[in-house]
Amino acid sequence: MSTSAVLEQIIATLEAELMTLTRAARDSYAAATDPDSRAENKYDTRTLEASYVARGQAQRVAEVTEAVEMFKGLRAAAITGQMVSIGSLVALKAPGETMHCFLGPAAGGTQVEHEGVVVDVVTPTSPLGQKLLGSKDGATIQISPTFSAVVEILEA
Numbered sequence: 001m002s003t004s005a006v007l008e009q010i011i012a013t014l015e016a017e018l019m020t021l022t023r024a025a026r027d028s029y030a031a032a033t034d035p036d037s038r039a040e041n042k043y044d045t046r047t048l049e050a051s052y053v054a055r056g057q058a059q060r061v062a063e064v065t066e067a068v069e070m071f072k073g074l075r076a077a078a079i080t081g082q083m084v085s086i087g088s089l090v091a092l093k094a095p096g097e098t099m100h101c102f103l104g105p106a107a108g109g110t111q112v113e114h115e116g117v118v119v120d121v122v123t124p125t126s127p128l129g130q131k132l133l134g135s136k137d138g139a140t141i142q143i144s145p146t147f148s149a150v151v152e153i154l155e156a
Contacts, residue, residue, distance in 0.1 A: 001154050003089040006102055006119050009112040011071050018064045025057035067106035074105070084135045084153060086124065092141075092149035099149070103132055 031037060032050035039047055074087045084090055084103060092099045100119045104110075108123035122129045131141045137153040 001089065001100070001115055001117065003087070003102075003154060006089055006112065006114050007071065007074060007087070009114055009119075010102065010104065010107070010110060010121060011068060013110060013112050014064055014068045014071065014107055018061065018068060021057065021061045021064055025054065025061050028054035028057045064107070070105040071107070082137050082153065084132045084151060086133075088132075089119070089154040090132060091152040091154060092143070093152055094147065094149040097149075100154075101128070101132065103129060 028050065032047060032054040037047050037050060039045070086103055086105050088103045090101050090103070092101065100117050101122045102119050104121045104123060106123060107121050108126055108129070110121040112119050112121075122132065124130060124133045128143065131143070132151065135141055135151045137151065139151050140148050141151060142148045
């Protein structure tokens, strides 16, 4: 499994999400500023609600745009080493189970499928990301009180 190929897939997934969010933000803004959506009485809150949705959509667009730029910055950086760092692709191996994670700077929870394997984006602010960051290849980390896994850093 190639770290750079997984990174490209994450960027493509985030860019597709960004396109969808941008369209939704434009639609929300149009609904909030449409003269026909003016309040008919003091209890009519459609315009106010539409403005809240438009603001939330715009914030989400900004977050995903920033995430895309962060991941594109990883592409230029060297992603190798014997310790898990931002940009590392790792396999967590436990008896009968393997989980693949990409330690990313943002967009935690994003999933991509590469070569038939699901890879989860984990950030250093998450509990799992905190345990992974700085772990050495071959180290055992405790994921929960009853579950531990061996960290395997996959090749770039």
